[in-house]
Amino acid sequence: MKIENRFAMQAYEKAAQYELAYGCCPQCVLAAIQETVGIVDDATIKASHGLSGGGGLSANGLCGALAGGLIGLGARFGRDRSKFEKGRFISNFKKNKALIERFEEKFGGVTCDALQKAFTGRTYNMWDAEEYKAFTEARGKKCAEAAGTVARWTVEMLTQTSQEFPGKA
Numbered sequence: 788m789k790i791e792n793r794f795a796m797q798a799y800e801k802a803a804q805y806e807l808a809y810g811c812c813p814q815c816v817l818a819a820i821q822e823t824v825g826i827v828d829d830a831t832i833k834a835s836h837g838l839s840g841g842g843g844l845s846a847n848g849l850c851g852a853l854a855g856g857l858i859g860l861g862a863r864f865g866r867d868r869s870k871f872e873k874g875r876f877i878s879n880f881k882k883n884k885a886l887i888e889r890f891e892e893k894f895g896g897v898t899c900d901a902l903q904k905a906f907t908g909r910t911y912n913m914w915d916a917e918e919y920k921a922f923t924e925a926r927g928k929k930c931a932e933a934a935g936t937v938a939r940w941t942v943e944m945l946t947q948t949s950q951e952f953p954g955k956a
Contacts, residue, residue, distance in 0.1 A: 792943070794823040794824055794942050794946060795823075795938075795939045795940075795942040795943045795946070796939065797819075797822075797823045798819040798820060798822075798823045798824075798935075798938035798939050798941070798942040799819075799935035799936065799938055799939035800935065801815075801818065801819035801822055801823070801935075801938065802815045802816050802818070802819035802852075802931075802934040802935045802937070802938035802939075803815075803928070803931040803932060803934055803935030803938075804931075805818055805819065805934070806852075806930055806931040806934040806935070807928065807931045810839070811836060811839040811851070812839060812850070812851035812852040812855060812930060812933065812934045813835040813836070813838045813839055813851040813852065813854045813855035813858065814832050814835055814836055814839070814855070815852070815855070815934045815938075816851075816852050816855030816856055816859065816934050816937050816938045816941065817831060817832045817835055817855045817858060817859055818832055819934075819935075819938040819942075820855075820859045820862075820938060820941055820942060820945070823942055824942055824945055824946060826859065826862045826863050826945060827858075827859055827862050828862075831858060831862060835851075835854065835855055835858055838851050838854040838855070839851040840899055840913045841898055841899030841900060842854075842899075844913035844914060845899075845913070846898070846899040846900040846903060846910060846911070846912075846913055847898065847899070847900060848898060848899065849897055849898060849899070850890070850894075850896075850897060850898060850899050850901075850902050850933065851899065852930070852933045852934040852936075852937045852938075853886070853887065853890050853897055853933075853937055855934070855937060855938075855941075856886050856890075856937040856938070856940065856941040857883050857886065857887075859938075859941045859945065860879065860882050860883055860886065860941060860944060860945070861879060861883070863945055864876075864878060864879040864882055865879050866879065882944060885944075886937070886940060886941065886944065889940060890936075890937065890940075893936065894933060902929075902930075902933065903922065903926070906925070906926045906927075906929040906930070907922065907925040907926055
C-alpha cells in the first residue's frame with residue numbers, strides 16, 4: 788500500500804468520526820487533512836465553520852464536506868494574496884473542478900439540500916430543533932461517509948506527485 792493511500796484512509800476515518808461526534812462537516816474534513824498531511828492551519832478550520840449545512844445551516848449552498856475539500860486543495864494549490872497580479876492560477880480551479888465532479892457523481896448532487904434529499908428522501912429546516920433532530924436520525928452515517936470520502940479524495944490529490952499536478956499556472 789502506498790504511503791499516500793495510508794494517509795488518505797486515515798483522513799477518511801478521522802473525518803467520518805469527527806462528523807459523527809461533533810458535526811460541522813467542513814471543519815471535520817479540514818481537521819482530518821491537517822492531522823494526516825498538514826497544510827491546513829487552525830485559523831482555516833475556524834474560518835470554515837460557517838460553511839456547514841450549505842452555509843449558515845441554510846442547506847441552500849454547497850455541501851460543507853465538499854467545501855472543506857475545496858479549501859484543503861486551495862491551502863496547497865491556491866493563489867497567495869501577494870500573487871493576485873500574477874494570474875488566476877487555473878490549475879487550482881482544475882483540481883477543484885475534478886473534486887466537485889467526482890463528488891457529484893458519487894453523491895448525486897453538490898448542495899446540502901440535494902444530499903439531504905438523496906440521503907433521506909426530503910429536505911429539512913436545520914434551524915428548527917425538531918427538524919434538525921429528524922435529519923440527524925434519518926441521515927444516519929451518510930454525512931459522515933461524505934465527509935470521510937471528501938477527506939480521502941482530497942488527501943489523495945494533495946499527495947500526488949508534482950508530475951501529476953504540475954505547479955501553479
